[in-house]
Amino acid sequence: MSQDTFGYERCERLPHAERIVYQGLEGAYSNLAAVQFFSQYPEAGFSHVKTFDAAVRAVDEGTGDYAVLPIENSTAGSVADSYDALAKREVSVVGEYLLPVRHALLACGDAALADIRTVYSHPQGIKQCAPFFEEHPEIEAVAVSNTAVAAQLVQAMGKSSAAAIASAYAGQIYGLKVLIPTLNYRAENTTRFLIVGKEKLYLCGAKTVSLMMETRHEAGALYHVLGALYAEGINLLRLAARPVPEVSWAYRFFLDFSGSLEEAAVQRALREVERLSTSLRILGCF
Numbered sequence: 001m002s003q004d005t006f007g008y009e010r011c012e013r014l015p016h017a018e019r020i021v022y023q024g025l026e027g028a029y030s031n032l033a034a035v036q037f038f039s040q041y042p043e044a045g046f047s048h049v050k051t052f053d054a055a056v057r058a059v060d061e062g063t064g065d066y067a068v069l070p071i072e073n074s075t076a077g078s079v080a081d082s083y084d085a086l087a088k089r090e091v092s093v094v095g096e097y098l099l100p101v102r103h104a105l106l107a108c109g110d111a112a113l114a115d116i117r118t119v120y121s122h123p124q125g126i127k128q129c130a131p132f133f134e135e136h137p138e139i140e141a142v143a144v145s146n147t148a149v150a151a152q153l154v155q156a157m158g159k160s161s162a163a164a165i166a167s168a169y170a171g172q173i174y175g176l177k178v179l180i181p182t183l184n185y186r187a188e189n190t191t192r193f194l195i196v197g198k199e200k201l202y203l204c205g206a207k208t209v210s211l212m213m214e215t216r217h218e219a220g221a222l223y224h225v226l227g228a229l230y231a232e233g234i235n236l237l238r239l240a241a242r243p244v245p246e247v248s249w250a251y252r253f254f255l256d257f258s259g260s261l262e263e264a265a266v267q268r269a270l271r272e273v274e275r276l277s278t279s280l281r282i283l284g285c286f
Contacts, residue, residue: 027170093284
């Protein structure tokens with residue numbers, strides 16, 4: 001591993017932000033996050049794919065410039081498939097975006113709440129609106145692959161008895177009216193998205209470093225890695241673990257901590273973490 005900023009270059013603005021890829025359909029929360037993050041990039045165009053891995057693969061293979069991946073929700077926790085997609089590809093995290101999630105109840109134009117008998121949404125959308133279903137036992141919740149898929153389905157059905165839990169943005173796209181504007185029981189529900197690119201870049205003002213690493217399978221291995229951060233006064237922000245597919249009962253760790261690759265303390269900590277780990281990859285600075 002090289003010194004200084006470890007092969008990463010600082011930039012004022014993300015270059016070549018023309019082909020932005022997200023998972024889902026138009027109207028999905030990933031679509032909304034992509035549109036909002038890249039709102040200052042008039043050259044940006046958006047396309048969708050079926051899986052998180054396909055979004056990252058597009059960036060890795062050069063058919064997309066950036067991918068927008070949900071990585072964590074304040075209510076539901078980590079998005080395992082996004083972590084796995086990052087682990088498989090040589091890409092870099094160049095930014096993050098926090099999107100407040102406001103689940104709305106959407107229906108066709110002539111429907112009223114009293115008409116609704118079936119509500120479609122992503123499983124997490126249903127879970128995050130559990131009190132609504134407790135209050136309305138006559139309404140059945142049906143899980144589909146995406147909140148935007150739910151909105152598209154309700155539009156195609158055209159039935160007053162069907163509704164979707166999705167964003168008001170999805171309602172606009174699919175011509176549905178909002179019956180209830182905020183359905184989720186936690187008003188502060190937020191999803192954190194990562195912006196993933198191919199080049200090793202970080203924007204001016206970047207304040208978080210993200211790592212993927214594996215340790216020796218011995219007592220205290222992770223403790224010593226975290227101690228390397230503590231020794232430099234670095235604050236750990238997040239820690240997640242995912243199985244290593246090739247090795248039974250082995251895990252790789254994803255760490256986010258406060259700091260910039262330009263800081264001497266961060267550079268010292270990274271060199272020590274590299275010494276203590278069996279593999280280390282800097283995922284990005286953002």
